[in-house]
Amino acid sequence: MEFLTGVKEKDTMELNSLLRTCAGENVKVNGAVHTIRKMGTVAFVILRKREGLLQGVYEEGTAQFDLKDLKEADTIEIEGTLERNDKAPGGIEIRMKRLRVLSRSVEEMMPLAISKWKLGTSLEAKLNYRSISLRNIRERAKFRLQEGLTRAFRDFLYSQGFTEIHTPKIGAKSAEGGANLFRLEYFHRPAVLQQSPQLYKQMMVGVFDRVFETAPVFRAEKHNTKRHLNEYTSLDFEMGYIDGFEDIMAMETGYLQYAMALLAEEYAEELKLLDIGLPDATEIPAIRFDVIKERAAERYGHKIRNPHDLEPEEEQLIGRYAREEWGSRFVFVTHYPSRKRPFYAMDDPEDTAYTLSFDLLFDGMEITTGGQRIHDYKMLKDKLASRGMTEDGLGQYLDAFRHGMPPHGGIGIGLERFTMMLAGEDNVRETTLFPRDLSRLEP
């Protein structure tokens, strides 16, 4: 019988406290042995801690243990004297005296050379050894940035009066209908995995006015490209009482500004490790789909094949155009053709061939789809009918509109893809913890 009273201070120290400790002081730290470099009677034992690397110095005579007792990937606790050393990571090192081994690695060799600056191995090998490859400090840093993007999303939206929701991933019907659904059996009934929280978040606008969700979505697309996943994390928000779809873009711009500021402040170490320059989101250009499509085609000599959608190559050209013309790595492309948008998209009253919707491109890659939604019950029913869609399974969704829904709209951001572009990677699997694609279902 005892009482728990909360987190207790430990006598082992973390990097940020060590950096504030005076030279000559006795300290205790734990960590994983990242690498051991022997130089005659001296050896450097680099510890990997969650905040970074820490150099331990082993000297025969000073250390009260045998270096042979240590190998890479053991986890240990050491006691020793803190010293300043400009050449060591963070400018400090520990002259090791005592050792306590916390756990042992069974193997002599790691399957990947994780202590190298760049983990020079194939993507395939990185994914096959995910629990090892991410121990490389630059590999793991990408996922710290991913955390920053998610955290900023929530914190910014809390500050703007949004409520966080959790919508079900198993359902009888999907949000957008159509193919590309994973199907499962749910207690002898057919069910699907949701492609998007779209219909749920719209229903919840009628309750909370503004909602968001950060959760997995599932798409059974048979793509095998560098930018598609079959399961990914979607940062979704939906907001009511908008004056127009510009309000949605303004909110996303606010998020991007907040996110970049948070990364600069709280994730500076990771940005430095990866040598990443943050994009400026102070002002983001927004331009019509048909206008920019033509302008980019003209400027770069591209032939438009499909007038209703953007090919990846066109997105790249638009990204280039935005950078050259407005000095912006972000660009909103607005007024997508109605035929390429789902039934709930609000058509432009001035020309119903187009919608009050947009994509956000970052360095020429789509990272967001958003727009205003239909809020009028009759308009929604007519749109469904005009597309030959059934109202089956949409009863509760339509009920929300029968009983009054404010003008509203929202967005979905692909988190892994956003991280990929931020980190300057060219394959979304590089910034996905455990990717799921056509061929990969493990680990």
Place this chain on the structure above:
Amino acid sequence: MEFLTGVKEKDTMELNSLLRTCAGENVKVNGAVHTIRKMGTVAFVILRKREGLLQGVYEEGTAQFDLKDLKEADTIEIEGTLERNDKAPGGIEIRMKRLRVLSRSVEEMMPLAISKWKLGTSLEAKLNYRSISLRNIRERAKFRLQEGLTRAFRDFLYSQGFTEIHTPKIGAKSAEGGANLFRLEYFHRPAVLQQSPQLYKQMMVGVFDRVFETAPVFRAEKHNTKRHLNEYTSLDFEMGYIDGFEDIMAMETGYLQYAMALLAEEYAEELKLLDIGLPDATEIPAIRFDVIKERAAERYGHKIRNPHDLEPEEEQLIGRYAREEWGSRFVFVTHYPSRKRPFYAMDDPEDTAYTLSFDLLFDGMEITTGGQRIHDYKMLKDKLASRGMTEDGLGQYLDAFRHGMPPHGGIGIGLERFTMMLAGEDNVRETTLFPRDLSRLEP
């Protein structure tokens, strides 16, 4: 072509600004018409806004519109003069002058009387009309508290050096093996939905030392009880470099303290609406499974039928015991029998029939399962073998241990169940936005 520069101030005001506005000022607000009460030549139009209710006063002569133009569930924008009125919600009201209708409700009647203080309807009806029933301000308040619990979890763990992760929900194998898995076809291969992020978060302890995830989990259990769901949100953390499993309980205690403080500070309005008293988490008793089981049986004259597990009734008795004996609504029950815990649970070296694990009970209901995990490669392999389990599909998981894993452990909290207990509800569906159970797959 325009530039987005971030969120712009609107001329419509939210409740918190209105409360700080002087009487007599002209204001503009929007909201949904929650209810209209006519009293002769005066009428009260109650607006529902995300922060609460706001009273509009309609007087013939003052108002420049016809009350007949308004009905419940319309969404509107009004302009008028702010006045103090102690009898109105929040002590303020708006003398309405101008009206702009934003959207129309199609029906005269709502299917549920959402403006009543207690939505006196069956759970079944509430769930069948989820997009309507949650417009009742007490119904929606429960989900605001749910947000608070999740938000506190993340914010507290960020402050403790945890990294947020996103692990896949579709996999080739499940974490814990066994039955109760939803199965699906993944591009012509068999796959399952994860019951828990357990194996993934353990692998990531080897990378980030401390990790957490707040995400859905899926359990194909054929239970049909008031406390089980087939899909729920799990608040999971896993931490390395622990000195013992007390560190894990201490971390959860720290979270509970943080969460209760956050709720008291930021969700006071919702707590008041629901008349909820927050539990005290200053010190939480922890007591052995076998000891408390016997003590509770003895004190309350209960006959122990199953020595290896706790029946729901026993949990209630233990909850009662904790309250009577230690004045605590929380109690950690430690050292669960090894046979009832999964393979990765660390057995107590002093008696391997028990584990270094625990449940947390809140008012006699289990809301957390946690414990120390095996970190030694050989011990893990032996445990798998002793249970007759195959290592198939666990290759990468085991690799993490082959190459050194620190002593670690963690917890999973059922968010909806925690919310249920906090809100004093007796059915977990009351605190689940869109529950999934044996019979419910819609909406």
